[in-house]
Amino acid sequence: MKASKFYISTLREAPSEAVIASHKLMLRAGITRKLGNGLYTYLPMGVRSLYKLENIIREELEETAGALEFKPTVIVPGDLWKESGRWETMGAQMLKAKNRAEQDMVVSPTAEEAYTAIVRDGLDSYKQLPVNFYQINTKYRDEIRPRYGVMRGREFIMMDGYTMNADDASLDESYNAYEEAYFRIFKRLGLKIIPVKADSGAMGGSGSEEFMVESPIGDDTLIICPNEKCGYAANVEKAECAADESVNKKGEKVPATTLPLEDVATPNVFSIEDMEKFFDESPKMFVKALIYRVINSSLDLSKATGSDKWQQVKDPAGDYYPLSYACVLIRADLDVNEAKLAATLKASEVVLAEADEVLEYAGAPHGFVGPMTAKCPLIVDYSVIKDGEAQMHDAIAGAGKEGFHVKHVEPMRDFVPFINADLRTAKEGDKCACCGGTFYTRKGNELGHIFKLGHKYTKSMHVTFLGQNGKPTEPTMGCYGIGVDRTLASIIETNNDEKGIIWPMSVAPFQVCIVPIKYDGQMKEVADKLYEELKSAGIEVFLDDRNERPGVKFADMELIGIPLRITVGDKNLPNVEFKPRAASEAELVPATEAGAKAVQFVKDELAKLKA
Amino acid sequence: MKASKFYISTLREAPSEAVIASHKLMLRAGITRKLGNGLYTYLPMGVRSLYKLENIIREELEETAGALEFKPTVIVPGDLWKESGRWETMGAQMLKAKNRAEQDMVVSPTAEEAYTAIVRDGLDSYKQLPVNFYQINTKYRDEIRPRYGVMRGREFIMMDGYTMNADDASLDESYNAYEEAYFRIFKRLGLKIIPVKADSGAMGGSGSEEFMVESPIGDDTLIICPNEKCGYAANVEKAECAADESVNKKGEKVPATTLPLEDVATPNVFSIEDMEKFFDESPKMFVKALIYRVINSSLDLSKATGSDKWQQVKDPAGDYYPLSYACVLIRADLDVNEAKLAATLKASEVVLAEADEVLEYAGAPHGFVGPMTAKCPLIVDYSVIKDGEAQMHDAIAGAGKEGFHVKHVEPMRDFVPFINADLRTAKEGDKCACCGGTFYTRKGNELGHIFKLGHKYTKSMHVTFLGQNGKPTEPTMGCYGIGVDRTLASIIETNNDEKGIIWPMSVAPFQVCIVPIKYDGQMKEVADKLYEELKSAGIEVFLDDRNERPGVKFADMELIGIPLRITVGDKNLPNVEFKPRAASEAELVPATEAGAKAVQFVKDELAKLKA
Secondary structure, eight states, X not given: OBGGGSOOOOOSSOOTTOOSHHHHHXXXXXXXXXXXXXXXXXXXXXXXXXXXXXXXXXXXXHHTSOOEEOBOOSEEEHHHHHHHTHHHHTGGGSEEEEOTTOXXXXXXXXXXXXXXXXXXXXXXXXXXXXXXXXXXXXXXXXXXXXXTGGGBOSEEEEEEEEEEESSHHHHXXXXXXXXXXXXXXXXXXXXXXXXXXXXXXXXXXSOEEEEEEEOTTOSEEEEEOOOTTTXXXXXXXXXXXXXXXXXXXXXXXXXXXXXXXXXXXXXXXXXXXXXXXXXXXXXXXXXXXXXXXXXXXXXXXXXXXXXXXXXXXXXXXXXBEEEEEEEEXXXXXXXXXXXXXXXXXXXXXXXXXOHHHHHHHHSSOTTSOOTTTOSSOEEEETTTEETTEESSOSEEEEOSSTTEEEEEEOBTTTBOOSEEEOOBOOOTTOBOTTTOOBOEEEEEEEEXXXXXXXXXXXXXXXXXXXXXXSSEEOOEEEEEEEEHHHHHHHHHHHSEETTEEOOOGGGOSSSEEEEESSXXXXXXXXXXXXXXXXXXXXXXXXXXXOSSOHHHHHHHHHHHTOSEEEEEOTTTTTEEEEEETTOSSOEEEEHHHHHHHHHHHHHHHHHHHHO | OBGGGSOOOOOSSOOTTOOSHHHHHHHHTTSEEEEETTEEEEOHHHHHHXXXXXXXXXXXXXXXXXXXXXXXXXXXXXHHHHHHTHHHHTGGXXXXXXXXXXXXXXXXXXXXXXXXXXXXXXXXXXXXXXXXXXXXXXXXXXXXXXXXGGGBOSEEEEEEEEEEEXXXXXXXXXXXXXXXXXXXXXXXXXXXXXXXXXXXXXXXXXXXXXXXXXXXXXXXXXXXXXXXXXXXXEETTTOOOOOOOOBOTTSOBXXXXXXXXXXXEOTTXXXXXXXXXXXXXOGGGBEXXXXXXXXXXXXXXXXXXXXXXXXXXXXXXXXXXXXXXXXXXXXXXXXXXXXXXXXXXXXXXXXXXXXXXXXXXXXXXXXXXXXXXXXXXXXXXXTTEETTEESSOSEEEEOSSTTEEEEXXXXXXXXXXXXXXXXXXXXXXXXXXXXXXXXXXXXXXXXXXXXXXXXXXXXXXXXXXXXXXXXXXXXXXXXXXXXXXXXXXXXXXXXXXXXXXXXXXXXXXXXXXXXXXXXXXXXXXXHHHHHHHHHHTTOOEEEOOOSSOHHHHHHHHHHHTOSEEEEEOTTTTTEEEEEETTOSSOEEEEHHHHHHHHHHHHHHHHHHHHO
């Protein structure tokens, strides 16, 4: 391609709204252009990289995961979403429209419903399973605050794959195959991925893994073990860590006490800091007790303290308590991880109780809540009790009456858990439960996700097949996503310098550029010859034949980030300059050898990524 | 690809709602599956053909028309449509939604606005023009009655290209390049295209061409000259034809008369048929006069009869008359083509006048309207007067008073035109103005369209560039579309037999299929060997390794329409059956030669389409 036939649209400065490198560079290099809030157009230079990325995804999904591409519509009937039950739960992020017949339509934010409806339609027998389809298609989510360009846009391109499987073993196979394909995809894109066992969030189901890249603007906080052999990494919502000993302020282990509980008047002591001062002791010696409001718990609470106040609702999908309460106990230097707590309580949500609720379920205001006086079930973190053994001794806790704390608290002697679980938020400096390494944290951005959906959609949308046993059977499902634009932006985010983008060879819009200092005379002749030579060798070559100053052309090619530049200047002829974008220095090469050397360079770079 | 790894989903019967061949076959062969009314999913078999078609379009647009692919969003801000003025005029076919900030959003039915906004953004100088972008992307039009499957769906895929040009000469170049690309595209798809100069319809602007395929379910009526050298074809809305002589009922030419006009009482004569009986004469001897209401004419009517009653509105875009009237004269055996009439009157619309309007402007009711007594300008068809000469003589017309006609009418003597133009509707049997051939008509379906938009969008959306003369200049635009799904359906519509689809090689989902009678023993061995041989020769080969009866496999492969089948049966070994889908008979070929022969077959078929 010659520059004169292409659309180059570079900017010296990015618009001020662009604050992150990839957003700035995509606008400056003419990769994207803004069309509206959260809506970005890919310009021709961007389309080339975008399609290469998409094709790498296609190749690996088809070869490694055995997936077949399908193409549902972007606009789907709202009825499908009503069938699955997500019409309501997706909330305002789903863009809805009414067609001329006043029927509800949805601009797809994801395609579980469409996939399930389509596959259900032709499904008879177990012989047809698994059905492993993916698409790379337009999606829309009405983000409240779209930002960072295509990193968090409203319209975006997503690869979304779905498998329908006869049984769990088959789902495992599909899931593992996608996992492998993902690793290959991100490798080919030159991205260093942190695979993370993630909380499954609002999607429901069990078994999921996120593919993250480190990013200072990441949406997620990752807890990472530095030990490479271990490789533990988890979203902070799910991260576990090794237990650490409870010690007093002198750093000594405290033995169990036989002293009885003793109330202490603590009139102005409300916070943990207040307690530290008043008792002159480390928070590791305090039991923190928090009253939580629990929404839609599907636990059996019939034997729990306080359960006479709560109504269990009978439901074919599983009985549940719309509202209940819990008293959570944890060592006072630690934080409760509410995602873990909700999972432990099989609840859709947990929220710290309001003042009046605290009074009702603790008999005392916040700050004085105590384990011995709570009127709701005790949910106890492993930092307090584990495997039936107290992990703290002679501790201090709230007394359950305003203005009082209590000393000589012995867990297991003075209270026992209704449920004992891991509830703490892991943090930097905590120890890895697998290898003992010291965690560090990073912000991460999710690029991909694989997820075992289970029967969520096949149940609600009534999908069955005739099993090997001749009986109607409900299939299980997996879903698999990659944010395509976000992945492209992440490649730029991690591959750039002050001059611009440094594309990995696999997704560069062009592989090689030829820049004649002046497109005239012998320079033109040599440049044209090289251009033809590279084209016929199958190289994607860009010839900057514009009538611009060399400085302008260099700056543009560097900003756009083409991985190799060959400069043809009359001062150097019969040599030409050979300069990989990532290298600091150019090398002089005879023009007659530059073509072959460039072909080899492209090959080597691609091989490195594919290895 | 092996059948066991693919998704084959064939049906014996198409759902009853499918009435045309392509719709039936796309459902039966597992090309598409319905997701909702007017919403079709492409299944993996369909995606393969769809993408091949898309890539042929890409190749030709890039190579032949120099177009560059861009990718605007599917969802665009309603504000852009308000800017262009189409927010209101697009009507209910445009799907609109409000985002969470209550902003209007549009699911793109077409992308003039998006393109114009995007290109406007970076446009400074004439040096940047032309900007020639296309996309192949999702569109949505809320059809009232979607039908015929993807032939007229609600969501569809469109190739839409746009050029912004510095001047008309540049626009002509772009337009011609797209035209050439279109011919190449449709040739490669094996489609016989009728290029048609079309009325530009609601799009505005001038200069357009439609690319039609003959189809019994076509939306348009085409007037076609059978003379291949001539090749004239036009939409009935625009078709011109040769003048034919006015003759009396004996077939004689009638000389000019010198007799004066003579009123004849015709109390019960209202229609042309009544006149034929009453006067015992051919309608070719009658002048038909019709009063039309004319909306938004931008003609200068200041010197026209009746113009004192009409208000001219001053407008920077051109002064116009919101309402005026015209009396149209045409030979009574012919019909007025209202599209031609509106174009002649530079009007947005023409409508036959109501009874009270007819009375006002003709002085008589419908049936008695006369050329000599009309109180509005005479717009005269070439069948009555041409080049200042009467084409009818001694004619009969309405007398302009109820119950009377008038004889001995001599055009040019008794009345002269305000405007003289071609206004007749051409029809089957009319003669071609170019070559004299006798027209026939066909129903046609529009697959593509090229169109000179002119300044419509650059004016309303305020686009300018700095011209070569240093002055801000308004660019001109062209737009170019191909209905991708509809083209795919048309290929099937014209390439099928009672067994199924007969794909042209260029868009077949697979090029060759290998069907072992039983996938076992020596048959398996030979089939596998051939499969590997063809794969490594770069052939897209499908191996039907299913454990099904041969009849089932044959029927599926024929229904799906793979262009070549190689059957491996133990009765024939060491020969195999070599059967092109379009051939009636199979040929026996040594298995050792079948691979090379298949490669050649694929090559030849592709070459035929590309020639």
